[in-house]
Amino acid sequence: MLRHCFFIFSFLCFNITYGQQPKETSQDSTQKKAFIRHLGNGYLPTKYFNFDLRYLIKFNQYEGVRTGLGGTTNQNFSKNLKFHGYTVYGFRDDQFKFSAATSIRLAPKTNTWINLSYTDDLQETGSTTFLTDGRFFQFFEPRLLNIDLFHQHITKSFSIEHQLFRQVNTKTEFSVSKIKPTYTYNFNSNGTSLSNFRISMAKIAFQWSPFSEFNRTEEGFKEVQSGYPKFTLQYSKSLKNVFESNFNFSKIDFKAIQKFIKTEDNYTEITLVSGLANGDVSLTHLYHAYPNNITKETILQRFSVAGLNSFETMYFNEFFSDKFVTFQLKRAFKPFLISERFKPQLVLITRYALGDMESPERHENITFNSLKKGYTESGIELNKLLFGFGLSFTYRYGAYYLPSFADNIALKFTFNVSL
Template sequence: MLKHLLVVLLLCFATNSFAQKPILKEKDSTERAQDSIKKIKYLKQLGNGFLPFNYFDADMRYLIKFNQYEGIRTGLGGVTNKRFSERFRLNGYIVYGFTDKRLKFSGGGGFRINETHNTWVNFTYTDDLMETGSSTFLTDKRFFTFFEPRLLNIDLFHRHITKSVALEHRFSDNFLSETQLAVSDINPTYFYNFLINDKSYSNYDLSTLRISLQWSPFNEVSTIDGKEKVKEGYPKFTAQFTQSFKSIFGSDFNFSKLDFRTIQQFNHKNNSKTNITLVAGIASGEAPLTHLYHAYPNNINKETILQRFSVAGLNSFETMYFNEFFSDKFSTLQLKHFFRPFNISERFKPQLVLISRYAIGNMNSINRHQGIGFETLEKLYSESGFEINKLFFGFGLSFAYRYGSYHLPEFGDNIAFKFTFNISL
């Protein structure tokens, strides 16, 4: 905004003081405005996690990460941009884990078959790790942060070699879809056996179909310079169906999954807001632990509060220990109220957030999963707490307390005290 204002002021000054050279000054101001627009686009690319080059945008997600299995994970990745082609694209990455001493990589490409609905056909080959019990939606928009808080403490991964073909299609500005066919070779990195029909599997093959839909009926979308969201509207709805087919391309199991998420946000007049997130999932059939659910725990299995001091996640259960619960059907409810930031000074504006989280779930045929111990969530899991964000260079503090049916005997084991990190480009 200041840059655009500066351009206007310079133009006015030039018009009044140097009327004898209007064409030259008009050209200069136009160039300045164009430079300003380029800088805004450049910063937007950085905010989305890309470092733009001539025909290729480097993906900063792969530069450096850390988890308990790989240790430091570092590499390079990226995707071709519109200067390369508006109809074709190539993407990929290669990373190395210094603790497990393995390379992981992915490569693929796509081509657009319909411009009006932004319809793309994509092909991908991936050899990488995935967190056991995690569930993601194909249609989730890209969300970039400098680091992923939960990733620091995750230790339960399975390796997957996946070949996939996917179809992206935009029915409208507010209704997105993606369909994927994939063949995967799954190999847990921990001791695990899946017992089904008197046969034990320590690794297995899966052939899956996933259909994901995202509906944001109240988003306001601009058609200037492409279709870009200019204002987020609520509620938002996302649903995904997964089907694994036994005996197709050597697949070992037949199971189905249905996942759902809705997000509602109320923006209040005093610059505060309330956010409500409901997530649910159900799996039926011969689903191994790798493809079931956890409730996104984020508490380290250590004895004291200070030993467990780490980074609070964005939507995770801070008092729930890693690998403590797994479910084949579950639901979670998260309530957050963001108070108006404290206007202490121009640069120091901390914000108080009140948080409550609840989870419930169950699991049939728990004896199928051998080699790893865990509990289920038949009773309601509850935790509440608060965050004080942006105290110092984006850092803040988080406190959460575990209570109710899964309250632990030792008082200190129910407490999670961590720091938060909130910053964007």
């Protein structure tokens, strides 16, 4: 199947590159810029349909190699109607996953869309995403390589996106999910031990960018220049007995990003993320602190790829919380101009996490620690040494320092490429 996907990808590239002859030089230049912009966002464009490169090939510890195809119709197809989705296959778990969705634009000026979707896929346990987060694409996702704790979910959702003000974007969603952990786990809810759950969830999210600049386009307001700080607030409510939902709980999540920029490559970035869950919350919907360290005996066995905002010395599934806050400070210095092609960059990083769990005994057949003593790590990155690759060294210290010195060290690749 990998060979077939490579053939399809090559065929599409050939058609896009040679299937249309440019009429003039300026048009050719415009088309090339548009193509590079789409590619940088993770799309391979054709006339009516943009293929989504995020689904082409990935790897994780549960599925092994995960490969497939996905994409969305573009504006040449319709400016007010979109069809999008994907189909993927995991070789290790021998399962197909898919998603199908449609979106209808109601008001171009406020970029108001209604969305309907059906998804049958996996999700990392303890992960939280904000509805208003924009699309993010990496050539490969470093953390994904080592994740092994997933839950299956079949989710039907209805959502509305709306640009409330020029600097305020909102999204509201209602979803119904059937959830089954892929690992041995039971949640004790009022004396009943459950291994499968139904969750009906209502969410609303606000993203405020008070210092960003926006222009009105045919697609609504578009951010043309990022300003900082940026704030995101999201409230989630699970509704018990609505469409046979098992749990009644609420969550509130907050994220703030501040960036002090001297030049594009010379900046200081501060990121604060927090979450609070209250009620009957299974492990699937609690919080981890985005760990990125695999449980292996030696440093070299743990050698992998560093993430962008993950805790590199924190082991996967080591901590879970129902309330937490993380703080990250990143100082990126101006690249060293050794030659036109060799410009390594030094980055200093400090991360801190604090959290707790009220009733850990309700989570059965799984063990984990809390973060109530405060978790600290600091590190150094030397990026863009060769073809976008670099090296990182991170050290774990403080209350959760481990007895063996080597277990507190993470040595990894970094990967930074931009189009």
